Amino acid sequence: MTSAQNQNTSGNGRIAKNAVMLYVRMFLTMIVGLYTSRVVLAVLGVEDFGTYGVVGGIVTMIGFVNSSMTGATSRFLTFELGKGNEKRLADTFSSALIIHIGIALIVLLLAETVGLWFLNNKLVIPAGRMPAAQWVYQLSVASAMLWITQAPYNATIIAHERMDVYAYVEILHVLLKLLIVYLLMIGNFDKLILYAFLMFVVSVLIRMIYRIYCVRHYKESHLHWVWDKSILKPMLVYSGWNFYGALCLTTRQQGTNFLINIFFGVVFNAASSIATTIQGVVKGFTYSSTMAFRPPIIKAYAQGSFQEMMRLMKSAMSLCIFLSLLVSLPLYIEIEYVMNLWLVNPPVMAVEFVRLLIVSAFFALITLIFTIGIEATGYNRQMNIYTGSIFMLTIPVMYVFFKMGFGVLYSYYCILGANVLIFVSNMVICKHLVPSIRLTDYMWLFLKSTLVIVLSVLPAIYIVRHYDASFLRLIANTVVILCLCTALSYWLVLDNSSRSFVRQKLYSLIKRIHK
Numbered sequence: 415m416t417s418a419q420n421q422n423t424s425g426n427g428r429i430a431k432n433a434v435m436l437y438v439r440m441f442l443t444m445i446v447g448l449y450t451s452r453v454v455l456a457v458l459g460v461e462d463f464g465t466y467g468v469v470g471g472i473v474t475m476i477g478f479v480n481s482s483m484t485g486a487t488s489r490f491l492t493f494e495l496g497k498g499n500e501k502r503l504a505d506t507f508s509s510a511l512i513i514h515i516g517i518a519l520i521v522l523l524l525a526e527t528v529g530l531w532f533l534n535n536k537l538v539i540p541a542g543r544m545p546a547a548q549w550v551y552q553l554s555v556a557s558a559m560l561w562i563t564q565a566p567y568n569a570t571i572i573a574h575e576r577m578d579v580y581a582y583v584e585i586l587h588v589l590l591k592l593l594i595v596y597l598l599m600i601g602n603f604d605k606l607i608l609y610a611f612l613m614f615v616v617s618v619l620i621r622m623i624y625r626i627y628c629v630r631h632y633k634e635s636h637l638h639w640v641w642d643k644s645i646l647k648p649m650l651v652y653s654g655w656n657f658y659g660a661l662c663l664t665t666r667q668q669g670t671n672f673l674i675n676i677f678f679g680v681v682f683n684a685a686s687s688i689a690t691t692i693q694g695v696v697k698g699f700t701y702s703s704t705m706a707f708r709p710p711i712i713k714a715y716a717q718g719s720f721q722e723m724m725r726l727m728k729s730a731m732s733l734c735i736f737l738s739l740l741v742s743l744p745l746y747i748e749i750e751y752v753m754n755l756w757l758v759n760p761p762v763m764a765v766e767f768v769r770l771l772i773v774s775a776f777f778a779l780i781t782l783i784f785t786i787g788i789e790a791t792g793y794n795r796q797m798n799i800y801t802g803s804i805f806m807l808t809i810p811v812m813y814v815f816f817k818m819g820f821g822v823l824y825s826y827y828c829i830l831g832a833n834v835l836i837f838v839s840n841m842v843i844c845k846h847l848v849p850s851i852r853l854t855d856y857m858w859l860f861l862k863s864t865l866v867i868v869l870s871v872l873p874a875i876y877i878v879r880h881y882d883a884s885f886l887r888l889i890a891n892t893v894v895i896l897c898l899c900t901a902l903s904y905w906l907v908l909d910n911s912s913r914s915f916v917r918q919k920l921y922s923l924i925k926r927i928h929k
Contacts, residue, residue: 446588451691452757453595454609455684460761461540462606464680467687468537468671469550487514487569489789490649491634492709495573496716502645504634509645510566511637513653518562525555538675543606550610557617564621567628570635573709583623590616648792655798662802666832669809670825677816681762688753688760689767696742697775704730704782715790720850723790731783731856735863736903738779742772743867743899744892747874751883763822770826777833780860784840791847800839808832862906870898 455463487510494503530551539547571579594612601608628635640646674682707730714723745752749768753760788797808828815824845853874891881887904913 446591447691447695450591450595451688454598455688455757457598458605458609460684461680462543462546463687464675464682464684464761465539465543465547466550466606466609467690468675468680468683469533469539469547469554487566487653488572488708489712489792490652491569491573492712493716493792495709496713500634504636504638505640505642505645506649507566507570507634508636508638508640509642509649510569510653511563512640513646513650514563514565517657518559521562522555522559525558529555532672536676537672538679540680546604546606549607553610553614557614560617560621564624567625567635570628570632571624572705574632579624579627583620583627586623587616587620590619652792652794655795659794659798659802659805662798662805666805666808666829670812670829673809673812673816674822674825678822682822685761685764685767688757688764689771692745692749692768693771693775696738696745696772697779704734704779704786707733707783708786711786712790715848720848723787723848724851727783727787727851728855728859730786731780731859732908734779734783735859735907736899738776739863739866739870739899739903740896742776743870743874744895746772747871747878747891747895748883748888751888755885755888766823767826770823770830774826774830774833777830777837781833781837781840784837784844787844787851788840788847793847796846797840797843800843801836804832804835804839859907863903866899866902866906869902870895873898 458466490506490510491503494506533547533551534544537547594609594616597612598605598609671683671686674686707726711723711726711730714720714726746769749772750765753765753768757764785797788794808831812825812828815828816822841853841856845851873894877887877891877894881890
């Protein structure tokens, strides 16, 4: 075996290990998240659950910003790790933290002025629930401040490829969420306020654990005052454009909730919250694999290994499509039965929302591969201008549709259309910044994945049309889709490198079983 092959095998092994640890984290989050969503909906009721979704949505909104800013900071830290300059690495971390503290203060100012005015004057809150909504809002703002300043610490863990840390901390997070549900059921207090307060306490505890871990294990994560323009200027420019893109995304997300609230009421906000929870499960499974690929792709670019960068991006795209289809196809076909099994009485329109968000999530996930490639170059201005503008334009388009009397589903049609446009946009921008990338490879991969979808779903559609909804039909459709999707994806979607890696792991597993 050549040295290049050895390096690829070692890299694949590290990526696989990190992906497995991230899946452990995601699996625990998914199981507990689905359970707690059901219990919280039952305890709070549809109106309070919808109120928390639209008012406490600032935490979700800032979560999108935080994920984007973490990715931006991780790019600079990973780049410096690839270069091996420890002093510049430490200065980069401190610069990032100073920038994020500034962003947090700006967000706090906006939240306590414009945001508070919007809550009091524009949102449709059920009668008598405004005081509770105020508590939810202020606790959400406090959580948001923690999330923003957390980004450099999360970025440090990602840059060092210590994905197992996320899995271990998530076990604690999961246990605390279960404790929240128990306290919510037995607590003799306003359930909505109690839920918001407990979520805030858990948020504080988890963020502190991550920070203490970083301070103890990575010497660059000690804050010190630094004003190096050679670091601050590119980071401010890069983070500024990333922040613009993330802010546009969160405006689209929360703006959708606001418009649904204003035109249709909190009942539909409850349906939207449930749909977003399920979308998070679908995206989370696949996002875990792309997160494991991010540091190697950026390091390959930093070292000038463009062939290795392209190999990693193609492998990431193949795996992203495969995992996305494994989760989303059975769920799309059987979502109505799953929702009734899970929630008993799901909110109105929740099923329709979920189906449209599943399709939207597929385009968002494969777009993420090109986003990583663009971020590796350090030139993210064009991407965020186009992406952010498309996100922002969906809000006035939704407003026009609602004003014209179109139904609530048109908000999700707008989201789907925006995600398709962003997929095309990021693909073209990535090609412009990294000319050696062959777009035909990715388009061919997308077409083959479409063929996999059609061939995998046809038998399931036949089963749905000829048999009534039941647990047996759910199992049958899941097995049929998983078997067809796995076999077809192995031959049509996975590249040679990924297929070779899968075969090696299967042979190793078989040998262990025989021993």
